[in-house]
Amino acid sequence: MLGLSKEDLSLLSAIETGMKTHEWVPTFVVSELSGLPDPKVQFRLGQLFEKKLVEREKMHYLGYRIDFAAYDLLALSDFVKQEKLSAFGEKIGVGKESVVYEALGAGRLAVKFHRQGRSSFKHIRRLRDHLDGRPRIPWLYAAALAARREFAVMETLYPTVSVPRPVARSRHALAMELVEGPALNRITLSDPENELELILAEVATALKLGIIHADLSEFNIIIDDCGPRIIDWPQAVDAGHPHARELLERDLANVLRFFERKYRIEMPLDRALQIVKKTEPAQVQEKETEQETEKGMEQGALRS
Ligand SMILES: Nc1ncnc2c1ncn2[C@@H]1O[C@H](COP(=O)(O)OP(=O)(O)O)[C@@H](O)[C@H]1O
Ligand SMILES: [Mg+2]
Known part of the structure; x- marks a missing residue:
């Protein structure tokens, strides 16, 4: 094949x-x-x-x-061996840190190859190769770590949260259900209020399971027949993460900004927080004063 x-x-x-x-x-x-x-x-x-x-x-x-070309093939042949994949198709998405292809297995699949770290590690590669205990190929290690994290998160969330069904992982690659539909930024919704509510409900359910997406935006939400489906989870953090609240607020702010710009729906961040946390307004207000920390951590813990 x-x-x-x-x-x-x-x-x-x-x-x-x-x-x-x-x-x-x-x-x-x-x-x-x-x-x-x-x-x-x-x-x-x-x-x-x-x-x-x-x-x-x-x-x-x-x-x-x-290099990645051969690792891609090794991962694919692993999926075939595991009988998860029977045919491999066209490229359907290229992100900053991944390439995604269509494939067939039990139904239509998306195969995502992580590419984290390739450029950032290339120049320090030689140096690292000589340090004991460091992975000899740090870029592959980073990509595999991202794939492992994404797969584990999706297994935790599926099917309670509306994410693609995770199918298999090998090295830096993961196979998952193909979601058919446009990304949120590529369609005009007939009932945007309802869609926003559905998205917040998914964020709330993920939070209940202890997971915050941490890269949520209109680009990582696909709208299919059943409603919003949230993709792209490698950078997700646990609810106990030191920056959990800031990351959750940023996720919500991204979504709210999109709905405000495109559909003129104005929902204050506090209201969205209240919905996803199902907390009392008093508790939310108390946390408002700590918001200054948000800027400071943007460079830090994210997408390292
Ligand atoms: N399960 C899927 N079904 C359909 N398309 C997908 C799926 N996963 C990813 N894609 C497509 O591939 C693109 C990149 O995938 P994504 O997981 O968002 O990675 P990145 O971190 O590179 O943005 C997405 O924007 C989307 O177009
Ligand atoms: Mg993405």
């Missing part, structure tokens, strides 16, 4: 393993780890190099390593 043979995949997987101990994995190590004879390994790696699925460097030995 992926246009690669079993042997090619086992070579990529051997390089993946080898990269735990080598920056550039020597062919004899690839041969050992894959169980394939050395001449065959050399020939196949040459072909994978032509396909740009492996990088290589000639030092006192010829060494190989892999």
Whole structure:
């Protein structure tokens, strides 16, 4: 399905393993780890190099390593092995820190490949490689961590909160139900008041389960036949997080700002907070005085 043979995949997987101990994995190590004879390994790696699925460097030995392209394939082949995925399709979304493709499994799926950290880690890579105990490939580590976090959060929330059904995770990739519909910023709602209420109800339910999205906006809400569906959860925080309240307020402020600009619906932040926390007005007011801290943490704990 992926246009690669079993042997090619086992070579990529051997390089993946080898990269735990080598920056550039020597062919004899690839041969050992894959169980394939050395001449065959050399020939196949040459072909994978032509396909740009492996990088290589000639030092006192010829060494190989892999990048996101190969990790994507390894994750996909894992999904196939787990029988979660049967066909792979078109790109349907590109975010700042991810690429999303359509796929088929039990129904239509979205496969999200996290790309966190690639550019920010590239320049410090060499330095980090020499520090003991640090992951040798920090960008992949960051992307896998984000995928793991997103998958865990979605498993906690689904189906109580309206999120795509999480299906599988491998490395930096996750497979989930494909939500069919436009993002909130791309449609004109016939009953925006009702939609805003439904969104606040989802935020309230997530909060009840102890989760705050922390990147909520009109871009991360898809409107399908059943109402709003909230996507993009890797940066979600627990309700006990030190910045939980600020993050919740910022989420709500983003949504309120959108509804005010586009639909002229004016709801004060306090009112929205009251709805999602179902607290008494007195409690909400008491917290109002602490709002100055919001600015200060914007640079900090978010999307690190
Ligand atoms: N489950 C899904 N169903 C349909 N489209 C999706 C799904 N998940 C993501 N997308 C599309 O991919 C884009 C990027 O995904 P998102 O999770 O928001 O990641 P990012 O952090 O890069 O914004 C979304 O804006 C949306 O268009
Ligand atoms: Mg997004």
